[in-house]
Amino acid sequence: MDVVIRAAVAFAFIYLITRVVGRRELSSLQPFDLILLIVLGDLIQQGVTQSDYSVTGLILAGATITLLQMAVSYLNFRFARLRTVLDGEPLVLVEGGRVLERNLKRERLTPEEIAEQARVQQIASLEDVRWAVLETNGQISFIPKQ
Amino acid sequence: MADVPDYLVLRRHRDLVGRTWHPWVRRTLVVLVLAVPVLGLLNVFGQRPSTASAVAPEASLKVYSPTSVRGGLLFEARFHLTARRDLKDAILVLGSGWLEGMTLNTIEPSPVSEASKSGRLSLELGHIPAGQSYLLYVQFQVNPTNVGHRSQTVELDDGDQEILSLRRSITIYP
Numbered sequence: 001m002d003v004v005i006r007a008a009v010a011f012a013f014i015y016l017i018t019r020v021v022g023r024r025e026l027s028s029l030q031p032f033d034l035i036l037l038i039v040l041g042d043l044i045q046q047g048v049t050q051s052d053y054s055v056t057g058l059i060l061a062g063a064t065i066t067l068l069q070m071a072v073s074y075l076n077f078r079f080a081r082l083r084t085v086l087d088g089e090p091l092v093l094v095e096g097g098r099v100l101e102r103n104l105k106r107e108r109l110t111p112e113e114i115a116e117q118a119r120v121q122q123i124a125s126l127e128d129v130r131w132a133v134l135e136t137n138g139q140i141s142f143i144p145k146q
Numbered sequence: 147m148a149d150v151p152d153y154l155v156l157r158r159h160r161d162l163v164g165r166t167w168h169p170w171v172r173r174t175l176v177v178l179v180l181a182v183p184v185l186g187l188l189n190v191f192g193q194r195p196s197t198a199s200a201v202a203p204e205a206s207l208k209v210y211s212p213t214s215v216r217g218g219l220l221f222e223a224r225f226h227l228t229a230r231r232d233l234k235d236a237i238l239v240l241g242s243g244w245l246e247g248m249t250l251n252t253i254e255p256s257p258v259s260e261a262s263k264s265g266r267l268s269l270e271l272g273h274i275p276a277g278q279s280y281l282l283y284v285q286f287q288v289n290p291t292n293v294g295h296r297s298q299t300v301e302l303d304d305g306d307q308e309i310l311s312l313r314r315s316i317t318i319y320p
Contacts, residue, residue: 002291016175022172050290089158090154090159092154092159092160106162131151131154
C-alpha cells in the first residue's frame with residue numbers, strides 16, 4: 001500500500017514542480033539541466049521505492065504513475081477549463097514583427113532568446129515573424145510573414 | 147483577424163484578459179516549494195538530536211536523540227545516567243515507541259540482560275556506584291513503513307523500584 005501512496009505523492013510533487021519551474025526551462029534543456037533532471041529522477045525513485053527491491057514494488061509504483069498520467073490526460077481531454085490549469089495556455093510573444101515585452105516578462109524570456117529560437121527555425125529577424133507563440137509544451141512556434 | 151492562428155484567442159493569449167492572476171498562482175506554488183527546504187533547515191523533518199532530562203534524588207538521566215526522523219534513516223540515542231547514590235541494579239525501561247517500526251542495530255555497552263516489562267523493553271545495566279555515570283548508546287534505523295507520532299518514554303529503575311521516568315515522543319516522516 002505504501003508504495004502506491006508514495007508513487008502518487010511523487011507524481012503530484014513532480015506535477016507541482018513542473019508547473020512552478022515554468023515551460024521554457026523544461027523545454028530547453030542545457031547540459032546542466034539534463035544532469036539536474038537525472039539527479040531529480042534518482043531522488044524521486046529513492047523516495048518511492050526506498051528499500052523495496054522487489055519486482056512487485058516496481059510494478060506497483062510503475063502502474064500507479066502510469067494510471068495517474070492517464071487520468072490527468074483524460075481530465076485534460078474531457079474538461080477544457082481544467083486543461084488551462086493542468087497544461088497552461090499558449091502565450092503570444094511576437095505579433096507582426098513586434099515583440100510583446102509584457103508577455104515575455106511574464107515567462108522570464110528576453111527578446112534575444114526569442115531571436116535565437118527564430119534563427120534555429122531559419123528566421124533571421126523577428127521583424128519577419130508574423131506570430132511567435134509560446135506553446136504549452138514550452139516550445140516557441142514561429143509563423144513567418146508571407 | 148483571418149490571419150490569427152487557429153485556436154488562438156487574442157484577448158486571452160495576447161492581451162492576457164482573465165489571466166492576470168495566473169502569476170500569483172505560480173508565486174504561491176514557489177513559496178510552498180521554498181517552505182519545504184526552509185522547514186528542513188529548521189529541523190522540522192529531523193534529525194538533529196535534542197536533549198531531554200529528568201532528575202531524581204537517586205539519579206539523573208539525559209536522553210540525547212532526535213525527536214523527528216524520516217523513513218529509512220539511521221540515528222543514535224544516547225542515554226546518560228548519573229547515579230547520586232548507589233544503584234545496585236539499574237534497569238532502563240524503554241517504551242514501545244523506541245522499537246515499534248524501528249530496527250535496533252546495536253546497543254553499546256551490551257546490557258547484562260534484556261526482558262519485557264509490561265510490553266516495554268527492559269535493559270538491565272547492573273551496578274552503578276554513587277557519583278558515577280553510565281553512557282548507553284543505542285543505534286536505530288527507521289523502517290520505511292513506520293510513519294507517524296510515537297511516544298518514547300524512558301524509565302529508570304533500581305531493581306523493582308522506579309526512580310524516575312522521562313516522557314518524550316518522536317515524529318516519523320515518510
